[in-house]
Amino acid sequence: MRKGILFVVSGPSGVGKTSMIKSILSEIEDTVFSVSCTTRPKRPDEVDGEDYFFVSEEEFKKMIEKDEFLEWARVHGHLYGTPRKFVEDTVNKGKDVILDIDVQGALSVKKKAKDAVYIFIAPPSMEDLRKRLEKRKTEDKEAMERRLEDARWELQLIEEFDYLIINRDLKEAINDLKSIIRSERLRTVRQREVVERYRMEVMEWKGK
DSSP states (O other): OOOOOEEEEEOSTTSSHHHHHHHHHHHSTTEEEOOEEEOSOOOTTOOBTTTEEEOOHHHHHHHHHTTOEEEEEEETTEEEEEEHHHHHHHHHTTOEEEEEOOHHHHHHHHHHOTTSEEEEEEOSOHHHHHHHHHHHTOSOHHHHHHHHHHHHHHHTTGGGSSEEEEOSSHHHHHHHHHHHHHHHHHOGGGOHHHHHHHHHHHHHHHHO
8 A cells, every 4th residue: 555645735815725725625536635724814605624623722822731733823913823733644545635834834854754755836926816816805914915925925836836826717626636646656666665666577577
């Protein structure tokens, strides 16, 4: 059984990461979403335990003290963290884990998980991102401006990632993400047991 791959999907808020990942989870076998913990309020369309684990700031800080996060950060005024045990256990079971985290969190994971795959999702332009955030109607004007300011900083860090997908068209962007996942699964370095089996078969054949 192959070891699973950790796919870290990141990019500015409102760029379409959630929609892309939901499509991947429904269409590609052996992919699992890593549910993050957060202290931010739950939105009306979100489900606790599916979109996020919504916890108090006190609970979150206790988890930090116990070293229960692969990474954590304060973003847009709220705490976000990736539960370490779930990710490690799932990857060891041969399933691929997809993280949907902010750029700051992705760079924190990169310091610990060198063999993970880092994917940046970008908007076609800053103006396009503003329109998407306005259409979403989940933040007031001040919060939206803060997210746009964060996006300007995040876009300067694209080169820290392995892949860049520009979400001009959602269907096309989803297909790009599928291609990355399938390509990474086919890399010889991730199929060492298969490569070794062929090597042994060739050695046996030569000996006949």
